[in-house]
Amino acid sequence: MSETAKMSFFPKSTPLETAVLVFDQCNTLSFAAAVDPMRAANRRSGSTLFDWTFYTASGDPAQLTSGPLIQGPPIASLARCDLLLLVAGFGLEDHATPRLLSSLRRLCKSGAVIAAIDGAPWLLAQAGLLDGHVATTHWEDLDAFATRFPQIDTRKDRFVISPPFATSGGAAPGLDMMLFLIAERFGRPLADRVASAFLYDPLAAGPQRPSAPADPIRRNPQIARALNIMSQTIDVPLSIGEIARQVSLSVRSLEQRFSNHLDMSPHAYYLRVRLNEALRLATDTDMPVQEIALATGFSSQTSFSRAFRRIHGNSVRSVRSAAPPERNFGAP
Template sequence: MKPESPLFAADPRPLRVAVLVMGDTNLFSLAAAVDPMRAANRRAGRELFDWRYVSTSGGPVPLTAGFTIPTERMPEKPGDDLLMVVAGFRIMEQATPALLARLRRLAPQLRGMAGIDGGPWFLALAGLLEGRAATVHWEDLETFAARFPAIETRADRYVISGRYITTGGAAPCLDMMLDLIRARWGAELALRVAGAFVYEPFQTAAQPQQALPAARIARADPALGQAIARMEQGVEDPPAIAEIAAGIGLSQRRLEMLFADRLGVSPGRFFLDLRLDEARRLLTDTRMSVQEIALRTGFSGQATFARAFRARFGMTASALRRTTRPVARQ
């Protein structure tokens, strides 16, 4: 059950939304926040959402897709119900004391605030999420939890905690928006909006974020989905392939045939690549030592890790770290 939110309740009135677009925002995340509003208005045949784009100083804001979006200057006294902070990269650079102070001043004047993709960082840095539950993009979960111990960081797709909403990325934002439409104007309209995007809204808020779309895989082949889920859960202490197969009621040979048929690789290769991809993410997005990363991804020896990493990525872990800045999304 979600903590009560004044926004997620039946209400015939249009919802006024200010979308705060930060520089280098992911276009997909922005679209996931805005396009459901457009589709809801169109399918309902009336204005259910009234939104505008704002930024700290107004004017064009660059997106990661390579173009800009025009914005208004964010006012000190908005006439909006909801402020959505949509962000992607350069978070710490853009989280200026002036912006954080403005968010704190705006919070009491709004019915709700939402952080989309990198947006939860801004709400957290402003001190608005202390004592609350929140989520953030799965790549940032560990760093976020360590930085904000007073926040109950969850791996959920999206979290509603009182007046504050946080989502883990673009697809979870779309799920959250469909939930908002369902709560305010009914399940039929939410399904028609989902249908406009040829999207099947089968994810719940508390569904854990995953690096791989395991839920979709599971619908196509439940056994394969179960095997991948066990691999994702066992990155730090990897079970043997035979153990994974037995755990889902298959022989090792049958599991190998399943992976070869569906994914074109053996389960052992798939599992190793999954662990190495996680190691690469930890190298670029955290300040963990190479030795700690090796242990966190299930390698008992650093030499074994080094060989596997070089074979997959064509360079050593240390060389990769030298070419990137840790905590890249920030």
Template sequence: MRMAAKAERASAIEIVVVILPESSIMSLASVLDPMRAANRVAGRQVFRWRLLSGDGQAAMLTCGLPVAVDGRFSPPLAGDVLLVIGGFNLERHTGKRFFATLQECARHFDVVAGIESGCWLLGRSGLLNGRRATAHWEELEDFGQAFPALTVIGDRFVTDGKYWTSGGASPTFDMMLHLITERLGPALALDVASIFVYDQMHSPTDVQPFVSLGRIEVRDPELAGAIRLMERTLERPMTVAALARRLAISQRKLEQVFARGLSTSPGAYYLRLRLQVAHRLVRDSGIPMRDIALRCGFDSLSAFSRAYRREYGESPLKMRSANRAASLAAG
């Protein structure tokens, strides 16, 4: 009996990580480093993992770094946790065989997680039907429209039964801490977070922010509150006076808060925030320009194009064309 208990404690949690080309190195690190740190803190191998790719070849990440893998993602596979990390241009790197493999292998794992664009892969495989899921905040609306059988929510990460999804690199780190907490206890999870000087462990239901405020929320809550209000009203931007009224401070005070904290005016920051969101959609999605303009609070395509050109030096159409040409050349 004692020998069986000892063997159970000593057995490692078996992880399979599937990495697609054009994924983020931060997402990969957010998966691997918490497990490495947990092994270090525990003083034994509590996690054991294999890194696989769709074709068994090294996966080239968005930063230009090739990541060597242990083999090809193909059945038979089984274990405790299957983590699928996706990035840009999923259609280039997946096909019928990949989805068939994902559907088959998912049956043999206790947890199956989609990370970054990995949530799209789980969605296209039908594995998330009838479940709650999340995606990166830039893609939430499109993700929900693409998979009407899902309940899409903007939380940092979502666990629904055995299927987990995360909305980015930092939420993935939170998700791995959650896994460590579930499997190995909160004390070890806290030790792992401390190794990375990670001050705030988030719960699954924390909402994804557009802007990572860090210490600003503690140091300057009025500034943080204003930025969060701007985030919530991107599609229907408010006047600076209306922002101040909603925040229950004077317009003069609001201007002072932004000048002191960010060396800019609230109006200039609000416009920059809207354009930053638009810029990501222009580069990384196929959403029509008119829809991007409306999503980011511009009442006409011409107004959006003028503002975008002033900020980035060229029109959104030229920016998208140049980005697509660069992607094709790299591929």
């Protein structure tokens, strides 16, 4: 079920008794994306719509990536809730203990709506809860997620609704998901007022990209479509002429729009997208250089290495020695 699915399975009672399960190495922005929309909804509505309590996996404080500690009782002590929000980032295999997974299955069976942000969908998948469902996760981990859990229909969307679950990518997609949930349970006008509290223009559940386009670009649908095509064809790059054809522009018109809005040519932008993905693969995986080259559309390792060094200032080997992989999902 897509993001257009109705969240009619939310209980009609108010406030929604909400448990926020926070894990060690959780991204601070993802944490804020889960909690601040509830705070703003309460304030903008003038009533308590969400009543939340923080929990951690074991009862020990969870440390966010920027340093703050989140205190809370162990999730195993929670008997029930209306809404369970999971926020996780790194070290997911370490978090997926039998006790934690058992608690997630128990709370799901009790009737809780469960929403997962950033790396947290991985934990729901480990618990077997997403089998047969549509789901997404952080864009960096989509391929590994789809390979590890073939019984899940993995999508590249920013967020996905598949009752009783909602899954999203990182911080910004998580905020989009929370605004969607608020709209479905309490109405679009309130969700719009919550978004205005952050001066935030929500995106629908379209494909995730390493970086979202700036607002003027999003308001130019042909450029936005061109960027989406580029992000989806990194491994087999299209010609600029083919991209122009798909967005119903001439090559010259496409080049002019890129120059006006992005201050670079379509070719230069496309190359940067591919090499930014190469940088991610170099720092977050142990893929051989030749495989990284092929995954980012280079048939020659020599030309890839030359382009990588020109854009990033170092070789893949140098980048890896300076920045070892952060995400750790363990062996399949």
